[in-house]
Structures are given as structure tokens and as C-alpha cells.
Amino acid sequence: MTQPTQDPGTQGTEVVSTSVPPTRPPLAQDTAGAVQAALGAEHAAVWVYGLVSAFLPASFDKAIGEGAQAHRSRRDTTERLIGASGATPAPAEPAYLPPKPVTNQASALELVVGAEQDCTVAWRAVLERTDDADVRTNAVAALTESAVRATRWRKAAGITPITPALPGQP
Secondary structure, X not given: OOOOOOOOOOOOOOOOOOOOOOOOOOOOHHHHHHHHHHHHHHHHHHHHHHHHOOOOOXXXXXXXXXXXXXXXXXXXXXXXXXXXXXXXXXXXXXOOXXXXXXXXXXXXXXXXXXXXXXXXXXXXXXXXXXXXHHHHHHHHHHHHHHHHHHHHHHHHHOOOOOOOOOOOOO
């Protein structure tokens, strides 16, 4: 039986911007580095969702699937943005080393919160390094979506406060 207090769920379908023109001007060096770092955070988040699925009960399956899909979509959009700018998107690592071993539900929840937090930090860094409207639009959406997911996962884990005062701060 699904326990609603455990499932961070979502309040509807998350909107992920997928419109990237086929070609665009190159990104400024500072912006390009920040966008590549955000792409790395997205790659890691996709991997984390796969890992935590092995440690969380079925009541979390919907939230895990939605979170993983949102990060895959954001990753793909970011790769298209980088490619349209004439650069090569950084590939995912074969695996990632969690900061602590994942051995149970509590450690899995802590890891997924950390992955979402890492994404908010990465996308905030993009915002701080660009005036490009397309990049900023993508970064604001990514930061917001990760902050909302992180809040839901913190609530499910019983972590307080459930949301930081300023999402995206390291």
C-alpha cells in the first residue's frame, strides 16, 4: 500500500524547456564552462535516480521516474544548447561516487536530495555567468524544477528545513 507521506510525488507534469535553435552564437567562455558544469550535474542526477531506485520502496517509483525523466530531458536540452553553440557537450561519467555509501532508504533519500541540490547550485552558477536570454531561461527553469524536487524529497526524508531560504546556494 502506498503511503502518501512517503511519496514526494509531483503536483502535475513538470515543464522542461526543449526549444533550442539548431545553431546559435558561441557561448562566452565563462558561460560555456558553467553550462558544461550544469550538464555534469544533470548527468550525475540521472545516475543517482537509477541508484536510489534500488533502495527505495515501490511507493517512490512514480517520483523516481518523474525525477529521472526530468533530468534526462534537461540533460538532452543542455546538450543541444552546447552543440548548437558549436561546442561538444561533456559526456557522462561511467559512474559516480556518492559522498556516503547508500545502504538503505534514509541514505538513498539523502543522496537524491543532494543530487537535486547540486543541480540547483550548478544552474544558479549559470545564471550568474550569462546575459544570454536562451541560456537564462533554461537555467531559471532548471534551478526552479530542481529546487521543487529537492523540497519534495526533503519532506519525504523528514529533513528540515524542507527548503533553503535561497535555493542554489552552495
